[in-house]
Amino acid sequence: MKGALRRYQVLAYLVGIGLLVLTLVGVPLQYAAGHPGVVAVVGPIHGFLYIVYLATAYDLARRARFGFWRMAAMVCAGFLPFLAFVVEHRIASQLQQAPELAGD
Amino acid sequence: MSSRWLTRRSLLLHLAVAIWVPGCAVAAWWQVTVALAGDRLGWLYSVEWPCFAVFGAVVWWNGVHDDPDSVGSRALRRAVEPTGEASGANGVPLPATMAAAEAARDDPVPDDERLRLAEQEDPELAAYNRHLAALASSKASSGWRLPGAAGSRTSERASR
Numbered sequence A: 001m002k003g004a005l006r007r008y009q010v011l012a013y014l015v016g017i018g019l020l021v022l023t024l025v026g027v028p029l030q031y032a033a034g035h036p037g038v039v040a041v042v043g044p045i046h047g048f049l050y051i052v053y054l055a056t057a058y059d060l061a062r063r064a065r066f067g068f069w070r071m072a073a074m075v076c077a078g079f080l081p082f083l084a085f086v087v088e089h090r091i092a093s094q095l096q097q098a099p100e101l102a103g104d
Numbered sequence B: 001m002s003s004r005w006l007t008r009r010s011l012l013l014h015l016a017v018a019i020w021v022p023g024c025a026v027a028a029w030w031q032v033t034v035a036l037a038g039d040r041l042g043w044l045y046s047v048e049w050p051c052f053a054v055f056g057a058v059v060w061w062n063g064v065h066d067d068p069d070s071v072g073s074r075a076l077r078r079a080v081e082p083t084g085e086a087s088g089a090n091g092v093p094l095p096a097t098m099a100a101a102e103a104a105r106d107d108p109v110p111d112d113e114r115l116r117l118a119e120q121e122d123p124e125l126a127a128y129n130r131h132l133a134a135l136a137s138s139k140a141s142s143g144w145r146l147p148g149a150a151g152s153r154t155s156e157r158a159s160r
Helices: A002-032 A037-064 A068-076 A083-095 B008-036 B041-065 B073-080 B096-103 B111-121 B123-136 B150-158
Strands: none
Touching: A002 A037, A002 A083, A037 A068, A037 B041, A068 A083, B008 B041
């Protein structure tokens, strides 16, 4: 469980940062300044990381027995800017109080 | 084919997956046409959409086979706050013997003995403690399936 949480946290941060770069830097550069370079590089990286993120998020969700809405929040965190950090923080702070994580 | 496939929850899951998987297939094909038109980013998305379809199918399969009472926010709250308050966050009172055991924490009777006695008089508490113990064990991944016939359990394993 602890390992699953760590994997999820790492991927949540990577996806969250990638999405911020994409939406706050890449997309304005492409459509306002006509430079598609950032989107062309970060877009595929984010797309690939999102799949890995989904796998780690679902792994954690299964182990911690999350319900539908918590899983939906984890899924949406990959494509709504800033949501990844909010969801990650809430899930991590909840799970770190769980008895099976306090032990080791 | 057992009744777990026909509950309201399962029927909603069937509907969702019946929309999701063909939707992903259409999106994947659309991205193939985008890629063939010259946008190389389309190749990535034409691989990604089938991955989303598989993900949806896994969620559907697990959703049909999970025990609805042992997943979700209530199960998590119970795991996070096993002995915190006399009532859960959603207002459902914990078993009375648990509250009593919590109040009598300084009692010289050993915890294990009191737990054993409490479980004897309250099967619900015993079930709840098994639930917590299963949560604490990392090998409990299959312990919270709906109980089914042994045959269906093995065929489920074999199909993975």
